[in-house]
Amino acid sequence: MNKIAALCKRRGFIYPGSEIYGGLGGTWDYGPLGTELKRNIKNEWWKDVVQLREDIVGVDGSIIMNPKVWAASGHIEAFVDPLVECKICHERLRADHIDQIEEHGKSHKEKPKWTEPRKFNLLVKAYLGILEGRQQEVYLRGEITQGVHVNFRSVVDSTRVKIPFGIAQIGKAFRNEITPGNFTFRSREFEQMEVQYYIRPETKEGEKRFEYWKKFWMDWYTGFGISKNKLRFRDHADGERAHYAKAATDIEYESPWGWSEFMGIHHRGDWDLSRHQEYSGQNMKYQDPETKEEYLPWDIESSAGVDRSLLFFLIDGYTEDKGRIFLKLHPKLAPYKVAVFPLLANKPKLTGLARRIYLDLKTDFMIAWDGRGNIGKRYASQDEIGTPFCVTVDFQSLEDDTVTLRDRDTTKQERVKINGLKKILREKI
């Protein structure tokens, strides 16, 4: 994990938030490569969930919502973690994070005594308005979910969706986590990508759709290269489920600190719509266009963390093989798809041709140029950031219009025609 965190900082994936001011606990900034990776994850997700389907549409809600939303959703009352404080050093931890409590015990000579657990609300407060003392207390959204539910009526009325259908959203959420940590895994500001999938309120239908989404997401993550044996489903036990959930399953990754959730599939029933109907006084029922039957649909939610997904793509892709370090990222996710180099940077003819190829490919792919050092170092440098293909222009290129195309994972090189390069790359990426 230390190696990955160091790589992230050194190569510009992830930096500590506000680092020049000593950082700010639980916040992280994405550098140029991390930004590309994150954008690619979100774009592929959106493509598979919205663009390629006919039953899901997207929304982009605001981060600050009317505080009544959070009363209705139950977050003001129930979005709490149990907080305990060490009576010796006043460190605060989550009472349900047993491993951290045990670890903390080792840091004192005597056995630490803990305060009784008290409920700590995770919603982050903010204040809106210009008049001191008359500002309105609001919350930064603790989950992006509610932005979808409050727009259910508007989406039904303004589009042609018919049940079953989904509404997808990607965006930031904020939680006052008691113990942020494990790099970006538990942050106070993070991004979520979610689908709320509305269905007829029938037990069989609920079970069917719940199973469908479980399989969909397992296939999605393995399809993008996460090792199958590092993933598992974990069903929530009865006492563990969130206040809204009829059934809940996490998908977990076997991380360096143990099995850890990066997404959940939740059967929320009609909890959210019925609460918003009650609290807003608005009719949230759906009317079947054929039978005219009215009902509150059930919601099967898929909720994934963008940052946790990204972190696990990085961890899973990090490979050391006979002294070679490479990031085995899926070509669609890799920050750069291709790097182009002249074999020798001080030969104008080589550089000129390489530059032309680079500029031509740049219109289609996120692409890197490197003219420094020797070719071995350039390959190593691209391997480390996960660039799946490298194109080298050498002296033979000047004679027969071919270049070498190197594959990151096998390190094999093939000679390909320059005029066929784009087509080959399109097929591989």
Ligand code: ATP
């Ligand atoms: P945890 O049990 O780890 O606190 P959770 O069950 O509260 O997570 P959900 O409310 O189900 O998480 O949120 C859905 C997803 O949002 C999670 O699977 C995770 O990927 C992401 N997420 C939640 N909290 C954080 C956080 N503090 N930092 C980064 N991602 C988070």
